[in-house]
Amino acid sequence: MKGNGRRKLDQQNFMEQVQECKDNGYLLSSKKIGSGAFSKVYLAYATHERMQHNSKLASDLRGKRHTMVAIKIISIAKAPVEFSRKFLPREISSLNATYKHLNVVQLYETYQNSQRSYLVLELAARGDLLEHINAVSDHRCCPGLEEEEARRLSWQLVSAVAHCHNSGIVHRDLKCENILLDDRGFLKLTDFGFANRSGLKNSLLSTFCGSVAYTAPEILMSKKYNGEQADLWSLGVILYAMVSGKLPFKERQPHRMLQLMRRGPTFPPGLSPECQDLIRGLLQLRPRARLGLQQVATHCWMLPAAHALFRTVLVSALESQLPAPMDDAEPSEDSEHPAAGHLPRPRLWPGARAPGGPPERRNVGFSGLGLRSTVAASLGIGTSRQLLSLCSMSAIRNMPGHYLLN
Structure with a gap:
């Protein structure tokens, strides 16, 4: 029963994340492409409406000729206070400071609520x-x-x-x-x-x-x-x-x-x-x-x-x-x-x-x-x-x- 309860909670949390991403112009897939101590990274798609409102995102994806991104979701509730107050802001600041280099992953935007922070990142599919x-x-x-x-x-x-x-x-x-x-x-x-x-x-x-x-x-x-x-x-x-x-x-x-x-x-x-x-x-x-x-x-x-x-x-x-x-x-x-089982070749x-x-x-x-x-x-x-x-x-x-x- 405990295992079933945990799975239901995880599914509920994921569906909340899907909705939160949709509200911000992204279609989150169930394809997990990375994870950390307090975070998970999923494959997602930027909607055309979102690209119209984010020039940084649009210019980069236009060159790539696809609409895929990686969304890093950080659990604020699970992370220590020091992480949320010190290390996460440093990560965002560092990515903003190093933007527009071919060999540094691009941060397109961030959004958050009381439970989670979202980092919309360039996808590196390999x-x-x-x-x-x-x-x-x-x-x-x-x-x-x-x-x-x-x-x-x-x-x-x-x-x-x-x-x-x-x-x-x-x-x-x-x-x-x-x-x-x-x-x-x-x-x-x-x-x-x-x-x-x-x-x-x-x-x-x-x-x-x-x-x-x-x-x-x-x-x-x-x-x-x-x-x-x-x-x-x-x-x-x-x-x-x-x-x-x-x-x-x-x-x-x-x-x-x-x-x-x-x-x-x-x-x-x-x-x-x-x-x-x-x-x-x-x-x-x-x-x-x-x-x-x-x-x-x-x-x-x-x-x-x-x-x-x-x-x-x-x-x-x-x-x-x-x-x-x-x-x-x-x-x-x-x-x-979208893309629930695989990444495109x-x-x-x-x-x-x-x-x-x-x-x-x-x-x-x-x-x-x-x-x-x-x-x-x-x-x-x-x-x-x-x-x-x-x-x-x-x-x-x-x-x-x-x-x-x-």
């Missing part, structure tokens, strides 16, 4: 980087991504983090689970729940947050830390995970993790010396010894990605200018729930392929990799683009990461 690494590893029967793909994704991630830092935002929870891929293979940095404004360039923070496997050693040692330098350490862990299919240091206890960090990472056979050098440069115990974002962007291992990404962005920009009908029409209101431009692996996502893991979700190891309170010109080199300044080379 899931997170952790799932992608494991799926590609299974497909290749070899742990990790090929260096070419890891390079391309790393360039986009560095571009996103540089944009955040230049906007005065430090992420503080960079990890594979907080990096998404959209249907064109573009990387999208998300989940700014632990983000903070860095303030002065050399100001120090003291909040102990993040996930142990990705957390900088100075944070594990309970020292005050520079948020930008801590993010750089996490970038090194993510790059190692991409090319090796596992985490460089794996321990649940902070003091044991520190012992592994002092020994340094062990690299898999066949990894290029240039990639090893970049990872070592980021995984430096002393924060000030770590490579800065400018050095990372101009590292010899990274440079080939700039030219490849420029071509990719150009094709995407050209595609967005083509007049074409929406691929996914708005569902009728008398349907049971991602569309790719001619000649493109899903990054590094099969076109369909699979919820699988390469059993020998050791690359798994770090939710259990989380710390803290819980776990209109321009058309680029081929004729002018100045167009490079319109591509993600241009400010890295200024």
Whole structure:
């Protein structure tokens, strides 16, 4: 009886959320695409009426040629007071501050009532980087991504983090689970729940947050830390995970993790010396010894990605200018729930392929990799683009990461 009662309550709550979304111009589906300690993320559709009243939403979806969004629903009743008063406003503020970057997930709008807060976000339909690494590893029967793909994704991630830092935002929870891929293979940095404004360039923070496997050693040692330098350490862990299919240091206890960090990472056979050098440069115990974002962007291992990404962005920009009908029409209101059982198959431009692996996502893991979700190891309170010109080199300044080379 208790189980039935709980299910009825959950169904009632969900139907309330469906109505609240409808009242605000969105058709919520029953397809859950993510969850957190106090939140759930659902696939939803923006109505034409809503798009007429939200220019930010309309301009972005026009380029994507569909009406799908992701709606993050946060339970105010279940969340601690500190979360609602401190961390949620920081997340919204950070997303607003980093708006309009190709590799940062877009926040279109928010609305709330006494029970719930709603964040209407850009949809990244291909899931997170952790799932992608494991799926590609299974497909290749070899742990990790090929260096070419890891390079391309790393360039986009560095571009996103540089944009955040230049906007005065430090992420503080960079990890594979907080990096998404959209249907064109573009990387999208998300989940700014632990983000903070860095303030002065050399100001120090003291909040102990993040996930142990990705957390900088100075944070594990309970020292005050520079948020930008801590993010750089996490970038090194993510790059190692991409090319090796596992985490460089794996321990649940902070003091044991520190012992592994002092020994340094062990690299898999066949990894290029240039990639090893970049990872070592980021995984430096002393924060000030770590490579800065400018050095990372101009590292010899990274440079080939700039030219490849420029071509990719150009094709995407050209595609967005083509007049074409929406691929996914708005569902009728008398349907049971839009897209209740599945996500539409991602569309790719001619000649493109899903990054590094099969076109369909699979919820699988390469059993020998050791690359798994770090939710259990989380710390803290819980776990209109321009058309680029081929004729002018100045167009490079319109591509993600241009400010890295200024």
